[in-house]
Amino acid sequence: MLAGVNLNNTDDIHRWKPEASGEFSTRSAYKNFFVGAITFEPWKKVWKSWAPGKCKTFVWLAIRNRCWTADRLQKRGLPHPEHCPLCDQEEENIQHILTSCVFARQFWFAILQPLNLARLTPTRTVSFADWWKKAERKLQKQHRKGFNSLCILGAWTIWKHRNACVFEGASPNLQVAVQAFKEESHLWQFSGAKRLAALSLELGERHAH
């Protein structure tokens, strides 16, 4: 066993395994304490996409089911709307609002259709995170980043619309929501959402021909 070990006149060499260079870094030491922890599957889609921080944080909360929707309000005995304010049919929770609600599905259809992606419109039973994961996989690699931005923006727009309905007494209106989406999307593209711009350009054009 000792065959490979030779004492010689050089200094001992210590290697720090977590870092490829073998040099110590606090960053890798900190990360090393989390080895084996369960990954938050959609983290890259949420945090590495081009989107304002507040939208990303919202999506993070939404995937974790932590938005103040009727189901959570009810649990705490707080005043809450009886039915989903957007479709007025089912009970409200964040997954319902973002994907399975009739209004939400119409909305997604309306914004995906111009990109020729109408086939990706969420179905009635899927949760937001699941739908996002599956839809992203069906796309070509170069379109995924833009699509992720679009998903965050879409979810954010629906949530804004829902809040307008609940707190400002607006009535749910698909045209208004889609218009808000388009305007916001233009603003995002102006402020640097290159992939989002590329997505609507490439996929949109093909549709036009």
Next chain:
Amino acid sequence: MLNGEPGQPIFHQRGLRQGDPLSPMLFILVMDVLNSLFTKAAEDGLLSPLHSIGQRLSLYADDVALFISSDGEDLQLTKDILKFFGEASGLQTNLQESCVIPIHCDEGIVEDINNTLECTAASFPTTYLGLPISDKKLRRGDLLAWIEKIANKLPGWKASLLTLAGRTVLVRFVLTAIPIHLLVAIKVPKWFLRAVDKIRKGFLWTGRKNANGGNCLVAWEKVMRPIDLGGLGIHNLEILGWALQMRCLWLEKTRSDRPWAGLQIPVYSNTTAMFACAITTTVGNGRNTLFWTDRWLHGSCLEDLAPNVVSCVPLKFRKKENSG
């Protein structure tokens, strides 16, 4: 003008701006002389030797710490050296502004010190380079100043105008960064981490110092995970403390010429454990490798390879023996 009377004219010809890259070099040139003076005095037997501390002098810009033994002659000599150095370099020691802190000294000697050095006597805890230092365990009061420092950041921020995302950034990079300096140097108690966490948590969810359960949408433990593990990437201070302390162990292992190498550094047990399994050693002359505990044999340590052999050797013996 000094105290209303004109003094001698000052000829100011060249100067350095603050932050000039030359200034630390000039500082070293000058201060090295002071260090040499003390080293020389110690070598000639004029200063009685100190046990356990290799270095007498610790200098960082305007913060100087000097270790001397509490002997009457030593004190007089120290005063002379400082005076001499002051006259030669123009860097007078302001004895009124300095203070003497006795480490395990008798009452009578403290009197002596005051008479010879004419500077204020103080006692532990004190601060050096912004860190609280004490010969005993740090008490709650010594660290409260840090908590306050962090809490004082909050009122200046217009939290009500910030989104959750904006507050996350402030917590991640400003509030968390403040205690890092402390975490590197000392083993902080749990209550301190909890107090800092309370402020961070309160600010993140409400923008105020305190938050009650209903304000917090996600459990704090989960918020503190890295973003790829479902958190917001806010550092977990406890784990960060472990990681930061590991640097000391690493430096002790790889740069054994550091003046503090060989001192017993107090570290968390988790730090030692993680450190032990995260480094591998290739043996050269075996001088800097611990025979029993380091992983020098094909990436494992003796305890893993031959646990029976290791358990046969008494612990006392294992601690003494260094390299093979």
